[in-house]
Amino acid sequence: MSASRLSSMPARPAELVIRGAHVLDPNAGVDAPHDVVVRGGEIAELTAPGAAPVPAGAEVLDGEGRHLLPGFVDPHVHLRTPGQEHKEDLETGTRAAAAGGYCAIVAMPNTDPVLDSGPLLRALRDQAAREARVPVGFMPAITVGLRGAVLTEMAELRAEGAVGFTDDGKPVVEAGMLRKAMRYQKLVGGVLALHEEDPSLSGAGVMHEGEVSARLGLAGIPSTSESTMVARDAALALAEGARTHFQHLSARESVEALAAAKAAGAPVSGEASPHHLLMTDEDVLTLDTRRKMNPPLRTEADRQAIVAALRDGTIECIATDHAPHAHDEKDVPFEAAPMGTTGLETAFAAVYTGLVKPGVLALELVVERLTAGARLMGLPTPRIAPGEPANLCLVDLEVEWQVGESGYESRSASSCFAGRTLSGRVLLTIAAGAVAYRERSFAVSAA
Amino acid sequence: MSSRHLLSIEDLDRSGIERILARAASFAEVSGREIKKLPTLRGRRVLNLFYENSTRTRSSFEIAAKTLSADVTNFNVSGSSVEKGESLKDTVQTLSAYDPAAIVIRHPHAGAAALVANWTPAAVVNAGDGKHEHPTQALLDVFTLTRRIGALDGKRIWIVGDVEHSRVARSNVLAFTRMGAHVTVCGPPTLIPRGIEALGCDVRFTLDELRDADVVYALRMQNERMKDAYLPSLREYVATYQINGRRLGPRQVLMHPGPVNRGVELSGDVVDSPQAVISAQVEAGVVVRMAVLYELLAGARTPSPQPAHRVLA
Numbered sequence: 001m002s003a004s005r006l007s008s009m010p011a012r013p014a015e016l017v018i019r020g021a022h023v024l025d026p027n028a029g030v031d032a033p034h035d036v037v038v039r040g041g042e043i044a045e046l047t048a049p050g051a052a053p054v055p056a057g058a059e060v061l062d063g064e065g066r067h068l069l070p071g072f073v074d075p076h077v078h079l080r081t082p083g084q085e086h087k088e089d090l091e092t093g094t095r096a097a098a099a100g101g102y103c104a105i106v107a108m109p110n111t112d113p114v115l116d117s118g119p120l121l122r123a124l125r126d127q128a129a130r131e132a133r134v135p136v137g138f139m140p141a142i143t144v145g146l147r148g149a150v151l152t153e154m155a156e157l158r159a160e161g162a163v164g165f166t167d168d169g170k171p172v173v174e175a176g177m178l179r180k181a182m183r184y185q186k187l188v189g190g191v192l193a194l195h196e197e198d199p200s201l202s203g204a205g206v207m208h209e210g211e212v213s214a215r216l217g218l219a220g221i222p223s224t225s226e227s228t229m230v231a232r233d234a235a236l237a238l239a240e241g242a243r244t245h246f247q248h249l250s251a252r253e254s255v256e257a258l259a260a261a262k263a264a265g266a267p268v269s270g271e272a273s274p275h276h277l278l279m280t281d282e283d284v285l286t287l288d289t290r291r292k293m294n295p296p297l298r299t300e301a302d303r304q305a306i307v308a309a310l311r312d313g314t315i316e317c318i319a320t321d322h323a324p325h326a327h328d329e330k331d332v333p334f335e336a337a338p339m340g341t342t343g344l345e346t347a348f349a350a351v352y353t354g355l356v357k358p359g360v361l362a363l364e365l366v367v368e369r370l371t372a373g374a375r376l377m378g379l380p381t382p383r384i385a386p387g388e389p390a391n392l393c394l395v396d397l398e399v400e401w402q403v404g405e406s407g408y409e410s411r412s413a414s415s416c417f418a419g420r421t422l423s424g425r426v427l428l429t430i431a432a433g434a435v436a437y438r439e440r441s442f443a444v445s446a447a
Numbered sequence: 448m449s450s451r452h453l454l455s456i457e458d459l460d461r462s463g464i465e466r467i468l469a470r471a472a473s474f475a476e477v478s479g480r481e482i483k484k485l486p487t488l489r490g491r492r493v494l495n496l497f498y499e500n501s502t503r504t505r506s507s508f509e510i511a512a513k514t515l516s517a518d519v520t521n522f523n524v525s526g527s528s529v530e531k532g533e534s535l536k537d538t539v540q541t542l543s544a545y546d547p548a549a550i551v552i553r554h555p556h557a558g559a560a561a562l563v564a565n566w567t568p569a570a571v572v573n574a575g576d577g578k579h580e581h582p583t584q585a586l587l588d589v590f591t592l593t594r595r596i597g598a599l600d601g602k603r604i605w606i607v608g609d610v611e612h613s614r615v616a617r618s619n620v621l622a623f624t625r626m627g628a629h630v631t632v633c634g635p636p637t638l639i640p641r642g643i644e645a646l647g648c649d650v651r652f653t654l655d656e657l658r659d660a661d662v663v664y665a666l667r668m669q670n671e672r673m674k675d676a677y678l679p680s681l682r683e684y685v686a687t688y689q690i691n692g693r694r695l696g697p698r699q700v701l702m703h704p705g706p707v708n709r710g711v712e713l714s715g716d717v718v719d720s721p722q723a724v725i726s727a728q729v730e731a732g733v734v735v736r737m738a739v740l741y742e743l744l745a746g747a748r749t750p751s752p753q754p755a756h757r758v759l760a
Contacts, residue, residue, distance in 0.1 A: 211642035217578030333556030
């Protein structure tokens, strides 16, 4: 049962009424102001604004002028636990998720040790059941130690609650190895999520190969490093009928390969990260290490292709690839810095500001893409409908805020959007029926 | 210079380059004197912080600073706290406690000099940051060349060799084009970075049109490039790209940043030919670096002494 693949700490079920917010949930077909009553952690009813009765003991929140959205689901987060808790841990990472409006996230296995065994997954899920503020699912490795040589014990891992499998951070280099994983998937189920990169093409690259890398004298990562692997693995997925998900797509050519694979009937899906939707290699000219990530920021043509693919559904979901690093680790020359930016606390506002406000994407579509990760990972989709568990976020689209050097729930302040002014602030997040986040300035209103 | 630092040729416009070159020309007279010393930077400290071996650039900076009467200290990475794992930032902050007027840094990573400039109150001179830039090399090359052939406006300069791994190529394309020259980079396609045209140069993969050049600037070809399979063999490189007596015309000027691999990028005969200005480049290195230090430091006031409440332990 899929719900059991998520773990979080026990929390008091929410009892509250949100008055008059514009409820927007494309999955439930709602797009109008309503009162929403949450009772015992479940959505009890949606009524006309101002019409909902207040159950005894329930808190009343003023939603007027605000938007109530389904909680977002991020299929791609690095929680750095175990082993790198100085970057992030289950508590700080899930607090960051809640602050970003997420009601569920999926954690990657490139930890220390690598999440590649049943006992480790069990221990991690137990820890999440004590520390996680929002439900967390775990994706163990496809191959032991992410080394690409031996399959993990996928059957045991699935029995322990693995959402799917990924060697994220690294590609499965050998086609034969990936094909075995795809065949074994028939026994165990669970999506295979792939970080696509041909190391013989990416080499020692630290940014996109193009005019900016030429100018800076930095080793480049060509787009073909990603796109050839997407094409190869989509062909394998088609041949094996293997449910396969392409992570953090960055290049125009990768989008074309994904579209061709879908047209051919391959059971494949893709995700895009906010930074690839909003930034280009030109943003790397200052050598700001917070903008060093893998795959790298590419050109404006690539960015536009990713946006277009998200719009037309070739890319089904937005995933942050939240990859926290400690300040000291990033406070070094660009070439020496580790890859990755944080993303959970800025994703909605960044996409809203950069793509919805200028009219490039509809808010409704962005909300759908921020929740679609659930369906793609085989997890329940949050829906604002009576009888559903409350997975909600209340946002104020008018609030402007500056992405800062501090003030994050995440242990890391390494955001590629630092310094930008964004619109749209998450005021409240309810995850799995409990209040997981409340913005400091968001006062409790009188009943 | 508009800035307190010299980090990149990108920070300089033509007039900024010309001001440094004019200053260098005035220092060139001093080098001719018997007593080669000016009091300009007396009592100021210059730290050479070199994370890569470079006898030539480092000693050139050292001689330049000493000629201006600065006190020079060389920090070489080998055997230092850096090998014990100290970060660049910590090293720079430690060295800044010595109150240097300038830090001259060479580092294997692009942007290192710019980072150092954020971390120290000293003026920072980039003596090479990764494959990014080597601005004083470009300045001394412009200096050498203008002394030899006059203004560079409309002159055709070919830079030949491993452009991909060359900070000299990047800085020189920028500096030569700012001075009005037309630059072509030429080399094996595996060693010409994609997108280099963005710097404002043309790209050729053969020497067929080399005869059009007024100046031929050969880059060092390193043996590691064979190991990394950028080239099939050194022999094929020599056959295709070596600047030799057959390819170099009598009116063309030959430059090289040194050290030369005789018999590889240059044949022995052209190194010793009258067209070569390679030792003039080395000579120019000192006066141009004097000019850079002068422009950065001579105007700036020495920071006033700290009040005497520092704890001496």
